[in-house]
Amino acid sequence: MTSPLTSPVSGSAPTLLLVDDESVFRERLARAFRERGYEVTTAGSYEEGLALASRESPEMAVVDLRMPGRGGLELVRDLHALDGSTRIIVLTGYGSISTAVEAVKLGAFNYLPKPADVDDLLLAFSRGAGESSQVTEDFQPPSLARAEWEHIQRVLTDCGGNISEAARRLGLHRRSLQRKLQKYPPAQ
Structure with missing residues (x-):
């Protein structure tokens, strides 16, 4: 396995695609990767990211899960379809086990919660595919509220984001489900 710090192409700078709709966060990460010798291209949406990857396939990609319009999971799937060797890390502030599993199924190399810095991302790239960077011996099972969330x-992902269908499958009124979705996820 190649180290994330070296390129398989004789000594050239590793290429990285960074896709996040938060411009300040995206540019801060891009600058930090460039300072470490990476050749970085940035995009603020699914469309921009896919267009850049179509022109020149990156060795690595960091993709935000939630963006306006088409989301990060779709981008992971399409980047993986373009070039199966691109190592993709999904970054999100709204993580759940179901979205992590879905991201890995679609071709993501790893999954990290925000806020993450360059060191966190490089560590995730250097680990094995899907290997969590936050496994501890004192693992606490999730609370009932977290398990419900x-x-x-997961049901919402299975329904392709269709709230009415997810509410039907969960046996909830659509408005009740919308209220639950507006809340922040329980911490544990």
């Missing part, structure tokens, strides 16, 4: 997210 993750189950709702």
Whole structure:
């Protein structure tokens, strides 16, 4: 396996695609990667990211899960379809087990919660595919509220984001489900 610090092409700078709709965060990460010798291209949406990857396939990609319009999971799937060797890390502030599993199924190399810095990302790239960087010996099972939130997210993902269908499958009124989705996920 190649180290994230070296390129398989004789000594050239590793290429990285960074896709996030938060411009300040995206540019801060891009600058930090450039300072470490990476050749970075940035995009603020699914469309921009896919267009850049179509022109020149990156060795690595960091993709935000939630963006306006088409989301990060679709971008992971399409980047993986363009070039299966691109190592993709999904970054999100709204993580759940179901979205992590879905991202890995679609071709993501790893999954990290925000806020993450360059060191966190490089560590995730250097680990094995899907290997968590936050496994501890004192693992605490999730609370009932967290388990409910993750189950709702999984059903919503299975329904392709269709709230009415997810509410039907969960046996909830559509408005009740919308209220639950507006809340922040429980911490544990």
